Amino acid sequence: MAEKKQLRIATRNSGFIDPENIDSYIAAGGYLGLAKCLGEMTPEAVIDLMKASGIRGRGGAGFPTGVKWGFAAKYASDTKYVVCNADEGDPGAFMDRAILEGDPHSVLEAMAIGAYAIGGNKGTIYIRAEYPMAIDRLKIAIEQAEAKGVIGKNIMGSDFSFDLDIKYGAGAFVCGEETALINSMEGNRGEPYTKPPFPAEAGYWDKPTIVNNVETLASIPAIIVKGAEWFNGIGTETSKGTKVFALAGKINNVGLIEVPMGITLQEVIMEVGGGVRNGKKFKAVQTGGPSGGALTYKDLDVKIDYESLVACQSMMGSGGMIVMDEDDCMVAIAKFFVEFTMEETCGKCTPCRIGSKRIYEALDKITMGQGSLEDIEKLKLLSVAIKDTALCGLGQTMPNPVLSTMRVFEDEYTAHVVDKKCPAGVCSDLLEFIVVDEKCVGCTLCARVCPVDCIGGKVKEVHVIDQAACIKCGACLDKCKFDAIIKQ
Amino acid sequence: MSMLNVTVDGQATQVAAGSAILDAANQLGIEIPTLCYLDMEKKFNQQAAACRICVVEVENRRNLAPACATPVMEGMIIKTDTERVHTARKIVVDLMLSDHPLDCLTCEQAGSCVLQDLCYQYGLEQTTFAGQRNDYPEDATNKFYSRNLNKCVACRRCVTVCSNFQNTKAIGFGDRGFNTHPVAPFDRGMDESTCVSCGNCVSVCPTGALLPKSKEKFRSWEISKTETTCSYCGVGCQMNLLTKGNKVVGVEPLNGAANDGLLCVKGKFGFNFINHPDRLTTPLVRKDGQLVEATWDEAYSLIADKVKATKAEFGSEALAGLSSARVTNEENYLFQKMVRAAFGTNSVDHCARL
Amino acid sequence: MTNSINELIDSDVIFITGSNTTESHPVIGAKIRQAKKKGAKIIVAEPRKIDMVEDADVFLQITPGTNIALYNGIMSCIISEGLEAAEYIKERTENYDALVATVADFTPEVAAEICGIDAEDIKTAARMYAEGAKGAIVYCMGVTQHSSGTEGVMSLANLALLCGNIGIESGGINPLRGQNNVQGACDMGGLPGTYPGYQKVTEPAVKEKFEKAWGVELSDKVGLTLTEIVGKAGHGEIKVLYIMGENPMVSDPDLAHVEEALKNTEFLVVQDIFLTETAQLADVVLPAATFAEKNGTFSNTERRVQMVRKAIEPVGQCKPDWEILMDLLNKLGIEKTYASPEEIFTEISSVTPSYGGITYGRLEELGGLQWPCPTADHAGTKFLHSGKCARGLGLFKPAVFKPSAEVPCADFPLVMTTGRVLYHYHTRTMTGKVDGLNAMCPESFVEINPDAARKLSIVEGDKVRVSTRRGQVVVTAKVTPKLKENVIFMPFHFAVGAANTLTNPVLDPIAKIPEYKSCAAKLEKVAWDWSEETDQIK
CATH class of the missing domain: 1.20.1440.230 (NADH-ubiquinone oxidoreductase 51kDa subunit, iron-sulphur binding domain)
Structure with missing residues (x-):
């Protein structure tokens, strides 16, 4: 059932081709998009096609990619840059990594297409250093692409030349923000600067620069080959195509999914994701990474697109989805995510x-x-x-x-x-472990397992927990065979 | 230059393309508070826009816009005086104050501290966000100024002036998040950096985080300021002399044509010679081989008599004068006039070649 | 400066030569670095690896005294590669053929040999300077303080003309003036040959004008220069010497000779703010006010006249120099009273055409005005020679390289050069009174290349004796790779361990400037108990 709901565009090749062999990519239709651009299309036509497809940035903010390319094309410059943002930093999300490891050439091809469209000739992949396999496969891919002549001077016999290099991020979450990423690439402190000027006007080394996310790029060759209308036909009014999500947390089917825009949360969680683990009640799902927001059991009918998510105080983000059940305290969850951004600001x-x-x-x-x-x-x-x-x-x-x-x-x-209670029973400072007198048989198991010896009582007598000394570890609760200990 | 139409708080005006919202507001006499804004940053896109105190509402914009760094667009409608703007600004100041000591009573900067002014403006007696505060040891290793980073609001002016204008690049930012603060390399003392003690960071610091090591204690309201020209090299930097009573106690740079708000170590910190106890304070004449104090009249008469007698006995060519590259034009003029008209010779020169 | 300081920020290429800009003119150094940030190319030609070298695209570490060889080599390369501004040369200059003839044989290879650098670097610099649309030359005493200083400047002017850089914005040749009002002192006629505004004392009409203005008869004989005055004083020919705000006992070359001359002067008047080394020799010392205690104007290095304003009352019985001079003028029979410096300035404007349009009112309003500013409606002059050169056609005055008056020999194998440090100013009359500045640079020193030091068994901090034909001093050694092996450097600020005890008083025959920047010297490590040694030297 799950397979039916999914539609793979960005991840179309992952798992199907040999990522370390360019011929395998070519056999799957690879570099046809670039060939089509160089052979049949003007740069303006490429940008128009991108605009018509309606694709928006998959990094999270959802800016129309074609419009971004159009801006960069407008500024005259001897050098323009295409930057691939592979600084995936959301906890529990690995969409970009999977694409780079499974289908690196699709990203390379898209970058070349982007460079051709904006009139650029240089590309840089900014990737976090913690992705060694992705880095290795990118290196291999670049080497093979250069050898094949799909990257380098006068690609496919045209006037178009394009060089690529890789830069490594040092694991700062904020470097996923494009201006911070540019600062980092230039060797500066990874922190954003105020826009305007937008990178499309003055970005990397003050040259016109487009920064595109891995998933966005991976979709592009398919769009070029299959056409704008095909892509445009998938999704909702404002959000076209598909989105890759990384399902994590308390859900049965953990892992990557790619679904068309406009799918409901219900479908993603209950059908594709196979529902909440252990039959627990679904409570909420954090989308948009740590700085996204929680969609709740009340939002199951929400269609997943850029606008609807923002309306729920969340956002699309890069595609992390962390599922929470009735045992999760929402205050503690908020604290957890804020702690992450506090560390990463x-x-x-x-x-x-x-x-x-x-x-x-x-x-x-x-x-x-x-x-x-x-x-x-x-x-x-x-x-x-x-x-x-x-x-x-x-x-x-x-x-x-x-x-x-x-x-x-x-x-x-x-x-x-x-x-002063935590309804989900998570916040330990607000919990009390209490022995239910009627159920306690005085087996002493709880007292023996207590690490701080705060449970008193004799054999076959009701036991009592000293609340002042209790450290709320829950060992007694787990040990009790008679459900005589409850937390509240 | 093309002009753009813009409305600020209901008042329409035109500003040159490339102007920031702040410029448009200033043009209309509408005050927007600033803190990290550096007016030596000529292009809006160089502003750090880090403090966020100058935020304003822009119609059809999702969030508030920093007035210092947001370029005006044609037809922009800006509101600076709304509940939303004031609430946001007050919270920003409140947050700054929450990581700042409340020692205004003894702080040297009191009275000329931007944070203090903002707290006054927004009626903040103390922070409402009590929490952890940064705690850094004071760095007094530089000979001319001290750094107390507990008073730093991370506005970046010091780093900007050092790296973009002075271009010494002695400081940058270290650590991240709540602990972000300006650092010398490896977070060591300023004496281990490439600092040339120009003091431009001290001049632009809006709080008491960077303070000159002053011989004198003074409050900012006891100070008079006199605009003048620096008396060291030939650049002609414009500056204010800060005086308390009859003492020069400090120097601050001005935006002169030659210096644009910059000074060097001598101009900024080299003023103690003015009130130095070794200054000559009376005329001296040599009697029995010793220089002894004399009145002006005695000294004048001695000189006049000697000049007249020498001229009479040996002719004008036995007299000469060395003028000074240190004194004013008016004084140089009078000096050569004295040598030429009164001594009767053109033997006047100065150290232009030395 | 032909151009203005801020124009440098928009230059395409800046050629810095004979100027340790970041230390001697720190704010201009900062502006040049701003230019670098904006994409300007920087060429530095200096005997020392100064801080500015960090920003340089080409660094030419020339031996002191070989400037002209370098400039000629650069011009030779530009001409041979056809990079000169042919159109400009044709329309706006004359005597170009003479330049071509002079530099023809002076190939970069020949120049490189003399300067002790790589010929390729000369070529790179030449191309860089010639190819920049707006090229500025920035120089200072490293060019002028040589026995061929005037020719060095002419040579730079040739280079600027050759590439069409005179009379354009962000170009020009720009001497950086070392003292706050050295420009003004020259402008105001503090020179033996000219009245205010560089009007010649030998010109009858000029003389007549000033006689009328001042109501006295004036001499039409060019007076003595500073070095000539000191020389004549040494022979007892100068009976009365009036020194205002100068300290030749530290600043002049060959100090032993200066001391003898001043002692030999029958009547010495010194007017200053401290009892300087010079004032200690005076017969009358007059206490003057500092810049903080008086009103007036200074003219900066870019010809900008700016206000000086009184911040405090003069300390003790001090008087502003203008008051002292007015009093003395009155005593000497020139009866004219000025109520304020502004009245003096009005008189200046009336007799000085280039200052004719400047008034205190306009200065207050505009912050400053750059001369020439002949009339009250003139906005001042941002850069000179716009459209055409002041004299009409720009004149090439080819200069032939001549070695310094003193070159290394067996007895004095090193070349000594002198200069400023960031933390001090001239003779330390002012900076010596500031604790922080003294702490940063407390005493005189000599900089030595590490290899040279090793050969002499000298380590950082050792006391070393530096000697020249004039004398010797004992100072602390600073071992630094800033210098080439055969060159040493000393700051000239200090009265103890004074560099000018050693410098060569030989003059440039035209400008009468002493050759401070190059003389032959010898270096020895002083025995451990050096204090005894210095006593002996004294």
Whole structure:
């Protein structure tokens, strides 16, 4: 059933061809797109085709790729750059890695097409150094492509020349932001700069530059060969084609999927993903990576496209989907993601540098039961202000986990500060392990397993947990054979 | 130059293409607070736009726009005076304050601190976001200024001026996230960097994070400022002399035609000679081989008599004068006039060649 | 400067020669680095590997005193490769053939041999300078303070003319003036041959104008230059010497000779802010005000007249120099009182055509004005020779290379050169009073190449004796790869361990500038107990 819902464009070759053999790619129709561009199409025609296809950036922001190329084509320059953003950094997401490892030539081909379209001649793949296999296969691919003459001087006998190199990222999440990526490529500190000028006007070394994500690029040769209408026919009004997602978390079918835009969350989670693990109740799914937001059980009918996700305080992002069930505390989840962005913020602008810290501290306070209703209000206010004032995409989306969880689960927040309880039973500071007198048979197992010896009671007598000494490890709960210990 | 139509707070105006929103607002007399903005950054795209205090509402834009770094587009409608803008700005200041000591009572910068002014403007007596604060040891290894990074708001002006204008590149940014702060190489003392002590970072620091090591204690409101020209090399940097009573206690650069807001170590920090105890304060005349104090009249008479007598006895060619490349045009003019008209000779020269 | 400082930022190529810009003119150094950032090519020709070399596209480490050989080599290469601005030369210059003839044999190879550099580097520099549409030459005392200094400057002017760089924005030849108002002192007639505005004392009409303005009879005989004055004072021919704001006891070459001359002067008046080394020899010392204690104007290196404003009252009984001079003029029978410097300036404008349009009112309003500014509606002159050269056609004045007056020999095998350091200014009258500056650079030193040091068993911090035919000093050794093996460098700021005890007073015959930048010297390590040795030397 799952197979029917999926449609593979970006990942069309992954797993089917030998990624270390260019002939295998060519046999699958590879480099036909480039040949078509060089042989039959003007650069303007390529850009028009891209515009007509409606493809938007798969890195997360969803900017129309054809429009981006059109801007870069407009500026006259002796050198223009095509940059492939392979700095995949979302925790639990590996779409780009899979494509680069499984089908590196599709990215190379698309970069050459992009360079031809904008009038450029140089390309750079910015890839995180933690992807050694992807790097190896890219190197092999570049070598073979050069040998075959599909990259290099006068490609396929045309006037068009294109050189490629690889630059390694040092694992900074913010370097996925295009201006930060450019700074990093130039050897500067990986931090964004304010736009305009956009990279299409003055990017890498101040030359017109287009920065495209791996998945975007991998789709392009197929679009060129099959035409704009084919691609345009897939998806919704505003979001065309397919999207690759990395399903993770508490879901049965963990892994990569590629589905057409407009598919519902219900279909992705319940059908393609095979539903929540262990028959638990679906609670929410974090989309758009750590700075995305949570779609909840209330959003199962939402169609997955750029606009609908933003309307739910989330975003498309690069394609991470982390599924949560009834055992997950949404405050703790928000804290987890904010902690990630807090660690990864470059520290350039005030709202992101200090604001992320303060959001984290507020969430931490709430999960420890030290928060107040006023704190929740302040948290909301701060989150909105950060979205409004931060310099780059990272900062502007960083409060999303807070705002999106509050949208549906504000009662969980309230429970933490008013009742001092964690409804999901996750926040250890708010938990109590209690022995149910009626069920306890006095077997002493719990007392023996307790690492801090805080359970008292004699054989065949009801046991009692010393709440002051309890470290909430849950060992007693797991050990009890009589369900006589509950957490609340 | 093409002009663009723009509306700020309901007032329509025209600005040159390439202007930032801040320029348009200034043109209309609408004040937008700034902190990291450096007016020596001539192109808007060089602004760090890091502090986010100058954010404004732009119609049809999702988020707020930094006025310093957002170029005006044709027909742009900008609002600077809305609830949304004020709330955002207040929170930004509040956040800055949450990682800043509240020691204005003893801070040397009090009275000329941009953060202090912003807190005053937004009515922030203390932060509402109490939390962890950065704690750095003070770095006093430079001979001319000290660095207290606990007062740094990471506005980047120091790094920008050092790397883009002075071009010494002695400092950059170190660490990430909440701990981001300006650093000398390897986060060591300034004395281990390539710093040439030009003090331009000190001049642009909006808070008390970079302060000159001053011999004098003074409050900013006790200071008078006098615009003048530097008295060292021939560049002719424009600067303000800061004076308290009859003492020069500091120097700040001005945007002169030659220096554009920059100074060097001598211009910025080399002013203590002015009120130095070794200054000559009375005329001296040589009596019995020793220089002893004299009145102006005594000194003048002695010189006048000697000049007249020498001229009478040996002729004008026995007199000569060496003028100075250090004094003013007016004084040089009078000096050569004295030598030519009163001594009667053209034997006047100065150290132009030395 | 023919051009303005900020024009440098938009130059395509900047040729820096004989200027340690980042230390002597730090703000201009910063501007040149801004130009580099914007894409300008930088050529540096210097005996030392100065900081600016980091930014240089080509670095020519020439032996001191070989400037003209280098410039001729560059011009020879430009002409032989046909890179000269032929059209410009035809329309705007004269005597080009003489230049071609002079440099014809001076190939880069010949020049390279003399300068001690690689001929290829000369060619690279030549092409780089010739190919930049806007090429600026920046130079300083490293060009002028030679016995052939004037010819060095002419040679640079030839180079600029050859590539059509005179009279264009962001081009020109730009001497960086070392002192705050050295430009003004020249402009105001602080020179033996010219009245204010470079009007010649020998010109009858000029003389008549000033006689009328000042109400006295004036001499039409060119006066003595500084070095001539000191020379004549040594022979007792100068009876009265009035020195204002100068310290020849540190700044002049061959100090032993200067001291003798000043002591030999019957009546020495010194007007200064501190009791300088020179003031200590005076018969009358007049306490003057610093720039912070008076009003007036300075003219900077780009001919910009700017205001100086009084910030504090003069300390003690000090008086501004203009008041002292006015008082003395009155005592000497020139009765004219000026209520303020502004009134003096009005008189200046009335007799100085190039300052004719400058008033305090305009300076207050505009911040500054660059002369020539002949009339009240003139906006000042950003760069000179626009459209055509001031004299009409730009005149090529070919210069032939001559070695320095003193070249290394068996007794004095090294070439010594001198210059400034960042933390001090001239004779330290001012900077010597600032603790931080003294801490950064407390005492005199000599820079030595590591190989040379090794051969003499000298290590960093050793006391070494530097001697020349004039004398000897003991200073601290700084071992640095900035220098070539046969060259040493000393800063000239210090009265103790004074470089000018050693420098050669031989003059350039035209400009009368001493050859500070090149003389033959010898270096020896001083025995461990060096203090005793210095006593003996004293």
